[in-house]
Amino acid sequence: MVPNILVNKFISEIYPYSEKEINTYREKIDFEYLSKNINLKWSYELVKRFEDLWDWKSLDQNQAVFSKLSLGLLFPGRISLSNCTCFRQMDFCEGEKCSHNIKKFLDATSLNDDFPRLFFSMRMFLESGAVDAKMISRYYSSESPEEVIKLDFELF
Numbered sequence: 001m002v003p004n005i006l007v008n009k010f011i012s013e014i015y016p017y018s019e020k021e022i023n024t025y026r027e028k029i030d031f032e033y034l035s036k037n038i039n040l041k042w043s044y045e046l047v048k049r050f051e052d053l054w055d056w057k058s059l060d061q062n063q064a065v066f067s068k069l070s071l072g073l074l075f076p077g078r079i080s081l082s083n084c085t086c087f088r089q090m091d092f093c094e095g096e097k098c099s100h101n102i103k104k105f106l107d108a109t110s111l112n113d114d115f116p117r118l119f120f121s122m123r124m125f126l127e128s129g130a131v132d133a134k135m136i137s138r139y140y141s142s143e144s145p146e147e148v149i150k151l152d153f154e155l156f
Helices: 006-013 021-024 044-049 056-061 099-107 115-128 132-140
Strands: none
Touching: 006 115, 021 044, 021 132
């Protein structure tokens, strides 16, 4: 049986929460892993609303966030703009092929790194529609969340 704390990390990293759901369950969601979630509808408003809860390093390494927002420009106190290392040689670079940005994305970590089989299975499960807003609500409000989402995978 997969421990509930690990299930919560997987849900936080993969489930496509709405902003309302994030607000409702913010005390239970693991924001370190939510910051890595590529399935959110990333926007300035979303990042600003939960500004004090994000894991900024993970947020900066999240390609879904990178494609929507310039965190270093919008949140200069949280993210520093690194000098461009590609042919543009600008003060900072938003190019996905800039070597600085490529390194940043390659350095990003995920539960997929430690549990690839389980991550794949959880991703399929969470993105299939089998887990919906009702189930997430039951999971976070239950005294025994492991009874709501039972996962019987081998960890290794």
